[in-house]
Amino acid sequence: MSTMAEDGFASNKRDPVKSSVGGVASQKRRQHAVAVRKERRESLVRAKRLCRVGSSGDDADTPLNNAMMVDEEESVLDAQAAAAVEELKSAVANQGKGAMQKVVGALRELRRVLSRTEFPPIEAALEAGAMPLLVHCLAFGSPDEQLLEAAWCLTNIAAGKPEETKALVPALPLLIAHLGEKSSSPVAEQCAWALGNVAGEGEELRNVLLSQGVLLPLARMMLPSKGSTVRTAAWALSNLIKGPDPKAATNLIRVDGILDAITRHLRKADEELATEVAWITVYLSALSNLATAMLVKSNVHELLLHRLATSTSLQLLIPLLRSLGNLVAGDSQTTSAIFMPGQEITDNIIGVLTKCLKSEHRVLKKEAAWVLSNVAAGSVEHKQLIYKSEAVIPLLLHLLSTAAFDVRKEVAYTIGNLCVAAASEQDSGRLSLILDHLVSLVEKGCLPGFIDLIRSADTEAAKLGLQFMEMVLRGMPNGEGPKLVEREDGIEAMERFQFHENEDLRNMANGLVDRYFGEDYGLDR
Amino acid sequence: MAMMVLDVDPKADSGFPCWNPVRRRFAPESPFFESGNIERELLAKQIALDLGEEEKHQLWRLLDEDCKDLFCPIVGCRARLTSLENFENHYNSQHAAACSVCYKVYPTSRLLSIHISEAHDSFFQAKVARGYPMYECLVEGCGLKFKSYKSRQRHLVDKHNFPSSYDFFKNKAAHHPSKKAREKKIHRKQAATAHKREEVEEEEGTTNQEMDVEGETSVDSLTSALSNLTTGSTPSSVSFGRRNPRGLTFVPRSVHQRNTKKPEDSTPPP
Numbered sequence: 001m002s003t004m005a006e007d008g009f010a011s012n013k014r015d016p017v018k019s020s021v022g023g024v025a026s027q028k029r030r031q032h033a034v035a036v037r038k039e040r041r042e043s044l045v046r047a048k049r050l051c052r053v054g055s056s057g058d059d060a061d062t063p064l065n066n067a068m069m070v071d072e073e074e075s076v077l078d079a080q081a082a083a084a085v086e087e088l089k090s091a092v093a094n095q096g097k098g099a100m101q102k103v104v105g106a107l108r109e110l111r112r113v114l115s116r117t118e119f120p121p122i123e124a125a126l127e128a129g130a131m132p133l134l135v136h137c138l139a140f141g142s143p144d145e146q147l148l149e150a151a152w153c154l155t156n157i158a159a160g161k162p163e164e165t166k167a168l169v170p171a172l173p174l175l176i177a178h179l180g181e182k183s184s185s186p187v188a189e190q191c192a193w194a195l196g197n198v199a200g201e202g203e204e205l206r207n208v209l210l211s212q213g214v215l216l217p218l219a220r221m222m223l224p225s226k227g228s229t230v231r232t233a234a235w236a237l238s239n240l241i242k243g244p245d246p247k248a249a250t251n252l253i254r255v256d257g258i259l260d261a262i263t264r265h266l267r268k269a270d271e272e273l274a275t276e277v278a279w280i281t282v283y284l285s286a287l288s289n290l291a292t293a294m295l296v297k298s299n300v301h302e303l304l305l306h307r308l309a310t311s312t313s314l315q316l317l318i319p320l321l322r323s324l325g326n327l328v329a330g331d332s333q334t335t336s337a338i339f340m341p342g343q344e345i346t347d348n349i350i351g352v353l354t355k356c357l358k359s360e361h362r363v364l365k366k367e368a369a370w371v372l373s374n375v376a377a378g379s380v381e382h383k384q385l386i387y388k389s390e391a392v393i394p395l396l397l398h399l400l401s402t403a404a405f406d407v408r409k410e411v412a413y414t415i416g417n418l419c420v421a422a423a424s425e426q427d428s429g430r431l432s433l434i435l436d437h438l439v440s441l442v443e444k445g446c447l448p449g450f451i452d453l454i455r456s457a458d459t460e461a462a463k464l465g466l467q468f469m470e471m472v473l474r475g476m477p478n479g480e481g482p483k484l485v486e487r488e489d490g491i492e493a494m495e496r497f498q499f500h501e502n503e504d505l506r507n508m509a510n511g512l513v514d515r516y517f518g519e520d521y522g523l524d525r
Numbered sequence: 526m527a528m529m530v531l532d533v534d535p536k537a538d539s540g541f542p543c544w545n546p547v548r549r550r551f552a553p554e555s556p557f558f559e560s561g562n563i564e565r566e567l568l569a570k571q572i573a574l575d576l577g578e579e580e581k582h583q584l585w586r587l588l589d590e591d592c593k594d595l596f597c598p599i600v601g602c603r604a605r606l607t608s609l610e611n612f613e614n615h616y617n618s619q620h621a622a623a624c625s626v627c628y629k630v631y632p633t634s635r636l637l638s639i640h641i642s643e644a645h646d647s648f649f650q651a652k653v654a655r656g657y658p659m660y661e662c663l664v665e666g667c668g669l670k671f672k673s674y675k676s677r678q679r680h681l682v683d684k685h686n687f688p689s690s691y692d693f694f695k696n697k698a699a700h701h702p703s704k705k706a707r708e709k710k711i712h713r714k715q716a717a718t719a720h721k722r723e724e725v726e727e728e729e730g731t732t733n734q735e736m737d738v739e740g741e742t743s744v745d746s747l748t749s750a751l752s753n754l755t756t757g758s759t760p761s762s763v764s765f766g767r768r769n770p771r772g773l774t775f776v777p778r779s780v781h782q783r784n785t786k787k788p789e790d791s792t793p794p795p
Binding site: 046047049242243244279282283286287314315318319322326328329330335361362363366367370373374376377378406413416417419420421422431455456457459463467468470471496499500501502504507508511512 | 540541542543544545546547548549550551552553554557558560561562564565566568569595597598599600606612613616620
């Protein structure tokens with residue numbers, strides 16, 4: 001059933017776009033291109049994934065990889081989608097000989113149209129009436145091929161805009177049913193993929209799925225040791241439990257065998273599977289106290305550390321690091337369970353974080369600095385361990401002056417946390433400045449970095465800068481503080497807050513200026 | 526190893542919120558994790574889309590700009606900032622008008638241009654010497670001009686309710702004699718007797734003292750007067766006409782007393 005357009009698509013080469021006659025038309029094109037680009041960008045970061053190639057790989061059709069589509073191509077695809085749906089309609093209505101084959105053939109054609117490009121003609125297909133037909137094709141007892149093609153179509157429809165994903169609602173219970181252990185593996189996997197896209201749409205749909213009982217069968221698909229099915233199920237689960245309601249996460253950890261599967265995969269699985277499982281631990285550690293406790297009891301933090309130390313895949317490092325970060329940031333029970341064994345584990349954590357800080361990836365640097373700042377917020381012993389570790393301090397100082405803004409902010413938290421200790425509750429919340437650290441870090445040149453933060457437009461960063469400056473002004477011995485601050489243009493930086501709309505920052509800055517640069521300042525110079 | 530510590534009450538120091546080291550936790554959908562989440566999806570689609578590193582970086586930059594809804598935090602300014610890095614540029618160009626001659630900074634370009642005319646423009650001084658009313662009223666919209674610094678001062682006090690201690694420009698230049706006047710003075714000194722010299726110096730001395738008296742009083746009242754000039758709420762401490770810190774003079778709420786300085790010394794006019 002090949003059309004002219006299909007022949008044109010057979011090669012990966014494309015004719016250059018023909019510019020239309022007259023400026024108005026080309027301007028319209030440009031505007032359209034800009035709007036289209038914007039939408040593409042948004043779709044790029046959606047938590048849904050298109051299925052372009054079948055897992056069996058026996059499909060002769062090679063999908064195309066064009067990021068930008070031109071008007072003509074879109075309308076051609078739309079027409080193809082409508083035609084395919086029409087074909088499916090008549091095939092389903094047909095009762096005669098070979099009806100089943102005709103249905104499968106029509107489904108396959110629709111699936112191809114929906115898999116050809118990054119932005120399939122979903123709307124056209126839905127408008128032509130694809131959904132009720134696809135639901136029909138999911139009926140129990142249908143041949144595997146039919147179920148597979150139908151689920152594949154639904155997967156790609158669900159990967160579109162929110163309203164397109166929502167169109168799958170009538171199909172959901174059937175998709176869930178086909179996750180069952182009696183289903184063939186490719187069928188179950190394709191259904192899991194479709195459900196993962198639906199779950200990625202938003203909280204409302206997640207709740208619908210959960211109430212329809214998706215969790216148990218999907219979790220069971222994660223128990224085997226390998227296979228693409230395990231990976232797809234893990235990804236779908238991560239979309240399902242991401243909350244903000246912690247119920248799903250808590251229910252997941254309760255499923256028999258899941259905890260074992262998670263730790264097993266973290267320890268042994270290939271990087272692709274480990275990545276999806278690591279995202280599950282991200283959400284478990286962020287949302288569910290029960291899950292966190294159970295994970296820690298199974299020493300998941302050691303697994304995370306080991307994998308962090310040995311892997312180089314950015315895909316994997318991000319969720320590993322974040323899971324670790326969630327554990328470190330947790331309640332005191334969790335953190336004492338992690339840090340209890342002694343300083344070896346703290347050394348390991350610092351080592352792993354140093355590795356991430358040295359990476360060239362912004363996200364890794366930022367989140368590693370965040371985790372380190374939380375370690376530095378711990379006991380004085382923790383601060384000393386960080387401070388003593390050779391590589392860390394020079395690295396932090398370097399990042400404070402050269403890294404991207406969001407990285408610098410987290411590094412600032414770390415450095416500041418190293419300089420002051422929250423005293424125990426008995427002391428009614430008094431704070432102790434750790435002068436050794438403060439003096440040394442200032443001497444090594446960290447002050448300009450903090451003053452830079454004061455100058456930024458970000459309120460939180462400005463507050464950090466001012467708070468650090470206060471420590472310097474108060475704590476540096478021999479009254480050196482004010483001189484140092486002045487030398488680094490700290491006074492000018494504070495003056496910016498004279499007209500600032502934020503009252504807190506205004507008061508903080510003015511308070512410091514009044515107290516440390518008041519009447520008596522400079523008289524003895 | 527004994528560690529030097531300095532105990533402090535976190536709420537002391539007149540309410541300054543001291544640095545308190547606490548663990549920070551974020552919900553999974555917190556904006557804090559946004560860039561990591563985006564990276565996850567980009568990486569997943571990277572294979573499908575065949576994005577090169579360069580294209581990915583471009584995307585990052587576009588996403589960065591989209592995500593920020595940043596506005597200038599200065600009262601009354603409605604500028605939208607495209608990134609945190611641009612805030613510095615925006616601030617320096619819009620909110621800090623600096624004199625390129627003496628580096629003093631003013632909060633409005635109008636005040637800056639008045640300063641430049643009165644302090645660095647010899648043409649301005651020439652016209653003043655010839656009796657033209659050159660000293661503009663500082664209140665925007667008033668439009669009146671005056672022949673001397675002092676008469677403008679009086680106008681501000683009488684008509685615009687400025688505090689009498691107000692000395693906006695600390696304009697020592699008003700008392701700084703012109704070259705001709707200086708020459709004349711030297712002439713007179715040479716011709717005069719020691720007795721006359723004393724008289725003249727006394728005169729100068731009182732002028733000095735007057736200036737110092739004006740300079741001594743607090744700039745607090747300045748604030749309330751200036752709030753009529755500024756666009757928003759009253760800042761609690763104000764300093765205008767102060768130089769860029771590289772030149773070190775900063776005037777906080779209470780003003781420096783520079784009793785030791787003579788009018789004709791190396792201090793350049795404001």
